[in-house]
Amino acid sequence: MAEVSSNFLMVAFFTYIVALVFFSLTLSFEKKKEVTKSKRWGRIGFTIASVGFLSQLGYFITRWMAGGHAPVSNMFEYITFLGMTIILAFLILYLIYRKSVLGIFTLPVGIIIIAYASVFPSDISPLIPALQSNWLHIHVITTAVGQGILGIGFIAGLIYLIRVIDQSKKSKQTFWLETIIYTMICAVGIALTVWGASAMNYSVTFDWVNELGVETQISYELPAIVGPHEGELVHLDEDKFGPLLETPSWMKGVDAPRKLNTFLWSILSGSLLYVVLRLTLRNRLSAALQPLVKSVNPHLFDEVSYRSILIGFPIFTLGALIFAMIWAQIAWTRFWGWDPKEVWALITFLFYAAYLHLRLSKGWHGEKSAWLLVIGFALIMFNLLVVNLVVAGLHSYA
Amino acid sequence: MKLLSCSCGHTNPKGTELCGGCGKPISEQANNEKTLNMRYEGAARRSQAYHKSVVDRIWNFFSSVKVGVWIIVILLIASSIGTIFPQHMYIPTNINIGQYYENEFGFLGKLYYDLGFHNLYKSWWYLLLLAALTVSLIIASVDRFFPLYRSLKNQRVKKHVTFMKKQRLVSETNNLKFNFVKNNIIKQLEEKKYKVTTDGDSLLAEKGRFSRWGPYVNHIGLITFLLGGMLRFSPELFVDEFMWIRDGETSSIPGTNGEYYLESDQFLLELYDEDDETFQNAIQRAGGTVVKTYQTSVTLYRNQNYDQLRGDPDLQEIKTYDIRVNEPLKFDRFALYQLNYKLNEFKAMDFKLINEETEEEIGQIRVDLFNPEMNYEINDYTITLKDYFPDFYLNSEGVPSTKSSIPDNPAFIFEVNSPEKEESEVSFLSIGSNFDPNESNTYIIRLAGVDMNHVSGLTVRKDFTLPFLVVGGVIFMIGLVQGSYWTHRRIWIRQEAEGVIIAAHTNKNWFGFAREINGMAEKVNLSQVTDQTNINEEKEREKYGGSE
Numbered sequence: 001m002a003e004v005s006s007n008f009l010m011v012a013f014f015t016y017i018v019a020l021v022f023f024s025l026t027l028s029f030e031k032k033k034e035v036t037k038s039k040r041w042g043r044i045g046f047t048i049a050s051v052g053f054l055s056q057l058g059y060f061i062t063r064w065m066a067g068g069h070a071p072v073s074n075m076f077e078y079i080t081f082l083g084m085t086i087i088l089a090f091l092i093l094y095l096i097y098r099k100s101v102l103g104i105f106t107l108p109v110g111i112i113i114i115a116y117a118s119v120f121p122s123d124i125s126p127l128i129p130a131l132q133s134n135w136l137h138i139h140v141i142t143t144a145v146g147q148g149i150l151g152i153g154f155i156a157g158l159i160y161l162i163r164v165i166d167q168s169k170k171s172k173q174t175f176w177l178e179t180i181i182y183t184m185i186c187a188v189g190i191a192l193t194v195w196g197a198s199a200m201n202y203s204v205t206f207d208w209v210n211e212l213g214v215e216t217q218i219s220y221e222l223p224a225i226v227g228p229h230e231g232e233l234v235h236l237d238e239d240k241f242g243p244l245l246e247t248p249s250w251m252k253g254v255d256a257p258r259k260l261n262t263f264l265w266s267i268l269s270g271s272l273l274y275v276v277l278r279l280t281l282r283n284r285l286s287a288a289l290q291p292l293v294k295s296v297n298p299h300l301f302d303e304v305s306y307r308s309i310l311i312g313f314p315i316f317t318l319g320a321l322i323f324a325m326i327w328a329q330i331a332w333t334r335f336w337g338w339d340p341k342e343v344w345a346l347i348t349f350l351f352y353a354a355y356l357h358l359r360l361s362k363g364w365h366g367e368k369s370a371w372l373l374v375i376g377f378a379l380i381m382f383n384l385l386v387v388n389l390v391v392a393g394l395h396s397y398a
Numbered sequence: 399m400k401l402l403s404c405s406c407g408h409t410n411p412k413g414t415e416l417c418g419g420c421g422k423p424i425s426e427q428a429n430n431e432k433t434l435n436m437r438y439e440g441a442a443r444r445s446q447a448y449h450k451s452v453v454d455r456i457w458n459f460f461s462s463v464k465v466g467v468w469i470i471v472i473l474l475i476a477s478s479i480g481t482i483f484p485q486h487m488y489i490p491t492n493i494n495i496g497q498y499y500e501n502e503f504g505f506l507g508k509l510y511y512d513l514g515f516h517n518l519y520k521s522w523w524y525l526l527l528l529a530a531l532t533v534s535l536i537i538a539s540v541d542r543f544f545p546l547y548r549s550l551k552n553q554r555v556k557k558h559v560t561f562m563k564k565q566r567l568v569s570e571t572n573n574l575k576f577n578f579v580k581n582n583i584i585k586q587l588e589e590k591k592y593k594v595t596t597d598g599d600s601l602l603a604e605k606g607r608f609s610r611w612g613p614y615v616n617h618i619g620l621i622t623f624l625l626g627g628m629l630r631f632s633p634e635l636f637v638d639e640f641m642w643i644r645d646g647e648t649s650s651i652p653g654t655n656g657e658y659y660l661e662s663d664q665f666l667l668e669l670y671d672e673d674d675e676t677f678q679n680a681i682q683r684a685g686g687t688v689v690k691t692y693q694t695s696v697t698l699y700r701n702q703n704y705d706q707l708r709g710d711p712d713l714q715e716i717k718t719y720d721i722r723v724n725e726p727l728k729f730d731r732f733a734l735y736q737l738n739y740k741l742n743e744f745k746a747m748d749f750k751l752i753n754e755e756t757e758e759e760i761g762q763i764r765v766d767l768f769n770p771e772m773n774y775e776i777n778d779y780t781i782t783l784k785d786y787f788p789d790f791y792l793n794s795e796g797v798p799s800t801k802s803s804i805p806d807n808p809a810f811i812f813e814v815n816s817p818e819k820e821e822s823e824v825s826f827l828s829i830g831s832n833f834d835p836n837e838s839n840t841y842i843i844r845l846a847g848v849d850m851n852h853v854s855g856l857t858v859r860k861d862f863t864l865p866f867l868v869v870g871g872v873i874f875m876i877g878l879v880q881g882s883y884w885t886h887r888r889i890w891i892r893q894e895a896e897g898v899i900i901a902a903h904t905n906k907n908w909f910g911f912a913r914e915i916n917g918m919a920e921k922v923n924l925s926q927v928t929d930q931t932n933i934n935e936e937k938e939r940e941k942y943g944g945s946e
Contacts, residue, residue, distance in 0.1 A: 317875070333726075
């Protein structure tokens, strides 16, 4: 069953890529003013993306059957599922607005996120007692759906920014826009690197004392740039590459050294990829993307972004705060304990609340609103990746 | 109070932007706008009308959305600071806390501790921020709700042409009498679930007004939640106790004033099978042990005599239950949670008495480590427990002492009286050592066996503030959904000299709204609405928009 499940995921992954190709083709028809053709190819793209989604749903259900619990209990499963909810949110918003451009930007983000999930160990893990509850499913699934829809808000905002920001001269705006694109390329870079290393079956193992003070071993699937704090290569791996540096001892997340090593590889491979693209295109990547969105009505995408937040914010609040509090009361005896993950969910909530007030009462539309959504999504990613890397809390999982 | 009268005859209070009757711009700013700012229907609010007394100033301060957003942003930044280093509550309790931060995190850790950030979420200024947020929520809501409610309740069907032409969505159809298309368009509007009212040759269609109350409903929910949170400061509403219970032990549950007793049958810790087909890879990765269950099997009793001052407890069984993580035992608004455990705690020790010279074993005694007896007799021999240290250590003066009454590291001083010897012999025993102070003992005492026990740690909770939080949370979600998932749409149509004019306003989703109107307009041959804003105007709007 576990094997069937990973096949479904693989099929979904490649189907999304095919759907992306179809959505991209609509652009050339739009250029030639062939509206009906463009619409038709958009519809085909949508259908293929839906098939991909169903296939990923198949992955989700079969993995649930294999493990006996919803596959949302570790980093691999959660990030994969987040990719799935972003695709779902896109499908819903496509039905409302019928804009292929949304697909051209959302599908790559979904694909990158799903590819990035493969950086984490994909074994089906048993549930520790604290996670043995139906609230695991309710809390995590609702939160991920909320985050996925908020993610579409970010993507619509990004389309808006690429459309309106003046690329003819360097500015703060072009710098930050380029930073966003660079970050995404880092995620692509690490996914490719991990894929390459696993094709070569690379692995290197250290003896170390983990964050709980237990003597154990840790294996990397990538060459070690950075080793564990006071870690030693095991005997068999002594002549393998690295480590050049040591993980600082204040990084206390589960398997922090491996996560940090992966992070460094993502910067390295992402930078390389970025430089290659930049030299090939002889332009800022965000400037190279601008022609894709030339025909976009910025007003419309401002509205799409706002609408996504309006749909996503209540769902996120329900999942990440209210259901979270109910479960915390049952499992941890108190509904709120200032655990770092809880606090960052609260921060995300406060941030989007501030966004809504600025938009409704202070007239922050358009560009300001779009930049806020970039920050909002950065907060979600921070809580997902950095909090799990640096902090040992109740939400620690591999 | 100064009143502003409009050409339509309606009088408006000071601070009004748009006339409450016909909608004509009254303030200079509104007059200059290309599209009108429709916030709160342009009605005057208390915060704009009064500026004199201290109360007015406080009111005006907290009613500002700008101030509200600043409070949110400061709260957000403060909260994030609290996650830089672990908070006090997540640090082991038996160490010097200031020293801990300095040792673990260096200079920054010391600074963090000195600034009080180690208890940030309980600091007076963090609580003050939460209080300011509550006040801001109350005042800002009251300041806006009533004028908005009155404006929408009393709105007129017939609006001034200037008001209509300055809406964002406008259509003008020349050379047409409205009465020709009126019935047809009403039919269209009603099909789309609009509520239509007419006044001569003017028409107002409206739907989803209740979504405008969403923000106020969710603010009420938040206020209830925050006030519920503040109730936690009164200890009567709140029980938070912890108990250790040993297998086989019956003890009174703390926090229940002796009303309830708990008996533990067994604490159970179960691990996942390392060779499990599905999970073996993940278990190996985790180092071979992953816990499957923590469980305490208990029987709950109620003491019938609990309200009498004396008398032994008269226990009546209420129920048996397996307490697990995620499955607390609930009774009489209390909940008992599985929180901690200790495996293999010493319960009793067996010792044998040996004559060292003859190697002859004289007999055995058993010492209960929680409730040890003083004297033990074996035939004619007497062993006296002169002193007992359940958790032995040598204190700073080098004298044997105990850290607690829990036998984690028991030590004993025995005195042996034998029929053969006049003088008694003293031995000192602790784990791993058998010390003879005089080095001349004939009889020695040796450890012969240990009896062990599991101990389960349970948290006892009772919380009367939860209903407030639940009600607050529910109201908040209702308001949030009400405001987010419905839209308020209004369409004004009226006859003008040259023809028919349509103006429309909504609080969100303009594109869908324009599509809806144009669908209807097409069917009755009215011009399509156009969106009067564009990006440049948007930018201008941002410039003056923030002047509140």
